Amino acid sequence: MRAAAVALVMVALLSACGGSSGGTAPAGSTQVTMTEFKFAPSTITVAHGKVIFWLINSGNVAHDMAIRDSSNNRVATSDLISAGDSKEFDVNDIPAGTYTIFCTQQGHEASGMKGTLTVT
């Protein structure tokens, strides 16, 4: 019963979310493909301000993408993206700096699912 309730909440959250899901990459987006267990590309450079990522999960399990700064503070986390799905991930105001991208799913970062985001 509890799992069913959680699933219902997830569906509600997903349908309430504004960003596009599935379909094609939004204009000006930075495309990142997720598989077990890596991001491609794993080294990304973007300009500061609003950044639009287009996350494609080409793997076999769910993944997400989170961003933490050089002080280990997490500044943004995408929705969890199901295997085979793709989704927009907007970060509204990211300052210049060097960040780490990583998957928050248990064990994924330790398995290599991380990368470097440079914001200029």
Ligand SMILES: [Cu+2]
């Ligand atoms: Cu992952």
